[in-house]
Amino acid sequence: MSKANKCGLFFTSYEQEAQLFPSKFQKICLGLFLITLCLCPYLLDTYIISLFNLIFIAVIGAVSLNLLTGCCGQISLGHGAFIGVGAYATGYLMQLGLSFWLALPMAGLITAAVGMIFGIPSLRLKGIYLAIATLAAQIILEYIFLHWEGVTGGSNGLPVDSPQIFGFFLDNDISMFYLLFSFAVITTLAVSNLLRTKPGRAFVAIRDFYLSAEIMGINLFAYKLMAFGVSSFFAGLAGGLWATYSMYITPEQFGIGLSISYLAMIIIGGMGSVLGSIMGAVFITLLPEGLSWISGSLSNVFPDISTYLLGLKEGVFGLILILFLIFEPEGLVHRWRLIKAYWKLYPFAH
Numbered sequence: 616m617s618k619a620n621k622c623g624l625f626f627t628s629y630e631q632e633a634q635l636f637p638s639k640f641q642k643i644c645l646g647l648f649l650i651t652l653c654l655c656p657y658l659l660d661t662y663i664i665s666l667f668n669l670i671f672i673a674v675i676g677a678v679s680l681n682l683l684t685g686c687c688g689q690i691s692l693g694h695g696a697f698i699g700v701g702a703y704a705t706g707y708l709m710q711l712g713l714s715f716w717l718a719l720p721m722a723g724l725i726t727a728a729v730g731m732i733f734g735i736p737s738l739r740l741k742g743i744y745l746a747i748a749t750l751a752a753q754i755i756l757e758y759i760f761l762h763w764e765g766v767t768g769g770s771n772g773l774p775v776d777s778p779q780i781f782g783f784f785l786d787n788d789i790s791m792f793y794l795l796f797s798f799a800v801i802t803t804l805a806v807s808n809l810l811r812t813k814p815g816r817a818f819v820a821i822r823d824f825y826l827s828a829e830i831m832g833i834n835l836f837a838y839k840l841m842a843f844g845v846s847s848f849f850a851g852l853a854g855g856l857w858a859t860y861s862m863y864i865t866p867e868q869f870g871i872g873l874s875i876s877y878l879a880m881i882i883i884g885g886m887g888s889v890l891g892s893i894m895g896a897v898f899i900t901l902l903p904e905g906l907s908w909i910s911g912s913l914s915n916v917f918p919d920i921s922t923y924l925l926g927l928k929e930g931v932f933g934l935i936l937i938l939f940l941i942f943e944p945e946g947l948v949h950r951w952r953l954i955k956a957y958w959k960l961y962p963f964a965h
Contacts, residue, residue, distance in 0.1 A: 633811055635804075652796060656789045664788045666904065671795035672857050673896035675802045677880040678889055679849035682806050684878070685887035686815070687842035688822030689737050693749040694877045696756035697847045699869025701726040701854025703760065703767050706775040706864060715778035715859060723851035729756075730847025737839045741825075753871055760866035772865035775858045791860050798856060802849050807889050809845065818842055822887070879932070883939050885946030894947040906931060 626632040636642045656664055680694045691697075704722035709715060733752040740748055760767050767773055777786035778794060785791050809815045817838045820828035829835055858864050880899045885891025943950060 635807055635811075649800070653793075656792050661788050664792055666900065668788060668791055668795050668860060670897055670900045671792075671799040672853055672860065673877075673880065673900050674799045674893050675849055675853040675856070676877050677884065677892040677896040678802055678806050679846045679853065680877045681881040681884075681887065681889065681892040682809070682818070682849070683842050683846035685881050685885075685891075686810060686822060687818040687839065688741075688825075689734070689839060689842055690742070690746045691749040691846075692746050692871070692874050692878070693733060693752035693756065694846075694850055695869050695871065695873030695875075696753040696760075697726055697730050697850040698854035698857065698873065698877075699756060699760055699864075699866070700729050700847075701851025702775075702858035702864050702869065703773060703854075704851065705855030706773045706858050707766050709776050709859075710773075715776075716780075719852060719855045719859075722855045723848040726851025726854065727844040727848035730850070731840050731844045734840050734843025734847075737843065738836045750871075753874055757866060757870060760869065767866070770866065772863055773858075775862050775864060777862060778859050785859075786862075795856055795860065798852060802852065803889055803893065806849070810889070814838060814841060819887075879936050881946075882936065883946055885948030888946070888948045890951070891946045891948035894951070898947065902932065902935070 626637070631637065636645060652667075655667060659667075676694065676698055680691065683689050683691055683694075701722045704725045705715075705718050708718035708721055713721070733749065736748045737745055761769060763769075764771075777784045778791075779785070783790075785794055810818070817828065817833045820831065820833055821835060821838060825835060854869075857868075861868075876899055880895035881892055882895070883898050884893065884895025939946065
């Protein structure tokens, strides 16, 4: 039997089917996409590069939350606070004299430990009750950020040094681009591969129906804690990268609004999908820029539209989220799959 024809892909082994990119066309497109991204700092201005950097950090945070909520079914409203733990841990460890390359993974481990502590109620709680428990984590950690002045700097904030490699400081957007890009790629590949392993399949089984998973021999408590730990570890990395990129962190940056933004990313992008996390991170990060572009384009016709749009930014954000929940609950990744299926079957409809 031919391995492939115009109507789709056919596999003769589980290894072939389990590949992340099963066709040569996908591998070539991905390679060209990554090469193009690497060339962006030489082709685009600094402002657009700064947007890329924000997207890379958002991708890491969104992928980590999707692993917990989208793949394991453990809803979390404290992801913004977990990112804050990583940011403060990185900044404090660097102030103690540790290099960035040691402080960042240690901050990830600290965040993983904090996430697992707050994930303990997940054995008894689920759904809205677990959401309330993680919301409590958000409030408790915000209080710690604000009042543990010896570590966090309190309301005055905490200055963070730039990363250093071979004596060269990564203190501008272009140099940080490659660092953040590398971590975004590593995180995406790590989570994608994790979902193909035994723990990844256990996460999905727990999400789909926890009683069946338990009957099959899956230790619910261990795997739920593992999901919280791995998700929080990558959230800590995102926080540490954000701290070194912004070079100054305050408690207001890691409030409940950040947690809701990350939840919106995985809903708009697609729950349980790594690609959906990336799409959602890009969409939410570029949404304010899109609103600014629309207001600027219409300012000649409606002179006051920029004032109204900027004032309604939060309302527009909520409206878009509601529209996605009503008309595209499976997110942008579902629309992308429909487009791919259309061109794969073209010109035959069925």
